[in-house]
Amino acid sequence: MSNEIWVVAEHWRGEVHPVTRELLARAKELAAATSAKVVALILAREAPPLAAKLGGLSIDEVVCVSDAERERYRPRPYVDAAAAVIRKRSPSAVLVGATMSGHEFAASLAASLGTGIASDCLEIEWKDGGLMARRPAYGGRLLEGIQWTKDGIAVASVRPRAYADPGPGSGEAPPITEEAAAIPPEALDSEIVAFKKEEGETVNLADADVIVAGGRGLQVPENFSVVRELAEEIGGSVGASRAVVDAGWIPYPHQVGQTGKTVRPKLYIAIGISGAIQHLAGMKTSETIFAINKDPNAPIFKISTYSFVGDALQIVPKLTKKLRERRGAASPA
Ligand SMILES: Cc1cc2nc3c(=O)[nH]c(=O)nc-3n(C[C@H](O)[C@H](O)[C@H](O)COP(=O)(O)OP(=O)(O)OC[C@H]3O[C@@H](n4cnc5c(N)ncnc54)[C@H](O)[C@@H]3O)c2cc1C
Incomplete structure (x- = not known):
């Protein structure tokens, strides 16, 4: 197991989702206690331009997996590739934004890695030498604490806005490592046919000032x-x-x-x-x-x-x- 905390970047139309910066900033705070490295994982058609958008966050590395088939998020090609590079480096934790696609991605990733997941968390912290996640349980009646067994990779999905967004960074881009992850034809088992804008009143509370x-x-x-x-x-x-x-x-x-x-x-x-x-x-x-x-x-x-x-x-x-x-x-x- 390597002393690294990974954050899987979410992006849409060439922009990094704020939850990615929020989790990278939290990962930096967690890493400070154990001198761990903070690594972002980007899967995209062309990942390096997105990595450049993580400049100024002082993270240690961005692992880029680029492939034309990763133009848009699709569960299997994304999970298979992420699991392959994560297995190779075996970080101690992988954090994913608990967004619509992040929920699905994190659960599939944990299953693929054969490890435990804490989903839809509000907090991630250290406790007794291991990571602990807090998440609502019993329909929100209480907050439960979840700890992982020490020999597994801790996978957690964390709600957007659970941590502050440090904002788009403009500083020096973090070092990039390019990784290849071939997509077997059987992994291309779904296709996005169209995107439809939700009808009616749109509410963007999460990003409101x-x-x-x-x-x-x-x-x-x-x-x-x-x-x-x-x-x-x-x-x-x-x-x-x-x-x-x-x-x-x-x-x-x-x-x-x-x-x-x-x-x-x-x-x-x-x-x-x-x-x-x-x-x-x-x-x-x-x-x-x-x-x-x-x-x-x-x-x-x-x-x-x-x-x-x-x-x-x-x-x-x-x-x-x-x-x-x-x-x-x-x-x-
Ligand atoms: C599993 C679970 C999940 C839940 N999830 C959520 C959630 O996501 N979000 C949420 O909000 N709640 C949630 N709740 C409900 C929560 O417990 C409360 O019941 C709810 O937040 C109360 O809403 P309220 O403050 O509007 O109403 P009330 O608790 O009834 O409060 C009304 C307030 O208005 C004040 N007031 C009355 N008249 C006036 C006036 N004229 N001027 C000024 N003040 C006045 C009163 O003094 C009172 O403090 C959840 C509950 C459960 C069990």
């Missing part, structure tokens, strides 16, 4: 408009607690929390949200948290940067109006 989120404290669905108006005024995305998603006030893609999105905006405004542990799990690492709640003992205030005790239905429209006036725009009657 500002989120205005509402909860049951708004009392009736019609009052959720105060959240939308404030979000629109400050250019934020709209988030919600599960209570209001379950009640049908707003669709699931807006839900923040353990069974919703994990977010890390610069500003998170929580309006009429109590701050249940499952909600906090998805937003507690926001840079600045501004909470409005009429209960001074609401748990959200334990983690908020700015706390407003009062009726959100009074405060929020006034706040939006003030901001509008400041901007010099005409406020609605």
Whole structure:
């Protein structure tokens, strides 16, 4: 087993997915404790140009596997190639973003390597000389800790935004090692026929810098408009607690929390949200948290940067109006 932590890079249309940088930055922190090397693995039609986009992250190496058949992600050709190079180097851990394709990829990779996987993790840390992952269990009712037996490669998929994105690096590109991994014809067992854009409202909470989120404290669905108006005024995305998603006030893609999105905006405004542990799990690492709640003992205030005790239905429209006036725009009657 080599003293290396690997991160499998995810990319789309020539750009590296932010989760790759997030995991490389976390891998660097973990590696510091054991003087391990941090290695990114890129499988692509042409991997080196993507490796150049990992400059400035101070990682030790990028292993590039280039092949025309790897134009787009397909499970078998990707997993077979990754497993082949990973077996060769036998790193102590392999981290994968828990994205739509990452879930499938990580599970297939672990099966191919004959090792254990911790999937959809929120945290990866050292414990008693080994890696430990924390992930929601029993439908999110508790966080379980998973440790790997010491002689296996630890494979984990980790949620996007579980760690901060250091941003696209512009520094010196990391050293590249090119590896060949032939694709046997039987591995080309599926083909991507087309990509279709999702219809309807698109919600990009994970990448939002500002989120205005509402909860049951708004009392009736019609009052959720105060959240939308404030979000629109400050250019934020709209988030919600599960209570209001379950009640049908707003669709699931807006839900923040353990069974919703994990977010890390610069500003998170929580309006009429109590701050249940499952909600906090998805937003507690926001840079600045501004909470409005009429209960001074609401748990959200334990983690908020700015706390407003009062009726959100009074405060929020006034706040939006003030901001509008400041901007010099005409406020609605
Ligand atoms: C397995 C599991 C997974 C879960 N996953 C999630 C998840 O992903 N995300 C999530 O959010 N929840 C999740 N939950 C639910 C979570 O436990 C809470 O029930 C939920 O977050 C509560 O939502 P809320 O804060 O909107 O409502 P409440 O807990 O009812 O809080 C409403 C708050 O509004 C305040 N309030 C009332 N009136 C006003 C007013 N006029 N002005 C200002 N404040 C007011 C109240 O003081 C209260 O604090 C999960 C639960 C389970 C069991």
